[in-house]
Amino acid sequence: MCLFYAFCVIIINSALYKAKVDKAKAQLKKDEAQEAKAQRDVERLKPLYEQNAASQLDLDNAIAAYESAQANVAMSQADLAQAELELDYTTVRSPFSGRISERNADIGTLLGPNGKSLLATVVKSDTVLVDFSMTALDYLRSQQRNVRLGEQDTTRSWQPNVTITLADNSVYPFTGLVDFAEPQVDPKTGTFSVRAELPNPKQQLLPGQFTKVKLLLDIQENAVVVPRKAVSIEKGGAYIWVMRSDETVEKRFIELGSELDNRIVVERGLGKKDIIVTEGYHKLSPGIKVHPIKAESKKNISNSEGKKQ
Structure with a gap:
């Protein structure tokens, strides 16, 4: 058994269907020979009819025989195509590459309308x-x-x-x-x-x-994100402390968006260049002057003090 596209998985006994194909091919050759003979008869009778050496009836019979032979050839070609299609059905192919998880038919099992219809289960694995x-x-x-x-x-x-x-x-x-x-x-x-x-x-x-x-349903590009701990919530809504250019702070209400990993998206109320207070904001009041220290710098100072001790 093969497991790849266009390769066989199961082969059904095809002797009977091969015989039908051979018979259809022989019948097609016979009809093609009859067609060729009928065509030659028409070609011979046409000049004789023009010379009044053959009757109209003889020419009409020859043309009818030729057209009938053409129809027989077309029928034989259709019979051959059907026989070849039935022969092709005796080779069962997997429509995709994969693995056979279960085989339902063994050698000698009767297949068809009166037998098994499920032959094997192929699982796509890639x-x-x-x-x-x-x-x-x-x-x-x-x-x-x-x-x-x-x-x-x-x-x-x-x-x-x-x-x-x-x-x-x-x-x-x-x-x-x-x-x-x-x-x-x-x-x-x-x-x-x-x-x-x-x-x-x-x-x-x-x-x-x-x-x-x-x-994933959404990615907010160029979004303003702040640490969760910097946001306070009261009855009027969520707010954050922002430092002005003169190093005084203001209490600014903001509109919150989605939250992920202790970080919150600010939908409205905060700009990209705004400086916010992340620690010690519970000691602040509007207008008070502060001395800003970046979060990274504060961490480095704490580490240095620890080393001195």
Whole structure:
């Protein structure tokens, strides 16, 4: 058995179908010979008819015989094509490269409408399909971010990649893309099916395996990000302490975005060049003058003091 595209997997007894092909070829040669003879008869009778040496009936019969021979050739060609197609069906080929996980037919097994129809199960191993579900809320969020699941946008600098986590909580080193999304939501579960394709060159993933899926829906380029500890929240909203050019501080309310790894995206209220206070801000009040120290410098000072001790 072969496991690659266009190579045989199972061969069915083909003796009967080979005989049908040979018979169709012989019939085609016979009909082609009859066609050639009928054509010669027409070519001989035409000049005789023009010289009144043959009747109109003789010429009409010759032309009819020639056209009938042409039709017989066309029928024989169709019969031969059908016989060759049936012969080709006796060789079962795998539509893709992979591994045979289960064989359902052995030598001598009866195949066909009255026998087995499932011959073998071939598993594609160089790539795997990951099926997972998303909620209607997830779909709305993807639409808000102009992400159409199952479609790639070449104008975007990034694509909605899929990463998976294995059973040992390690992250699979290859990412994939969503190639299909169900166009309707299941009313029973409130979810819809999504499928992603991932490369599997080392056969690290097996069909039927359970994984954790993470789908990238948005990348905020050139976003303003601040440490989580620098943000304070009160009844009026979230705010942060910002140092002005005269080294005085102000309490500035901001609009927060997504959060990841103790860092928060500031959607509104803070510029890229603004200097913020990350520590000791609980001692501040609006307008007070401060002496700024960069976070890296403070860390270096602490390390130096530790070495002196």
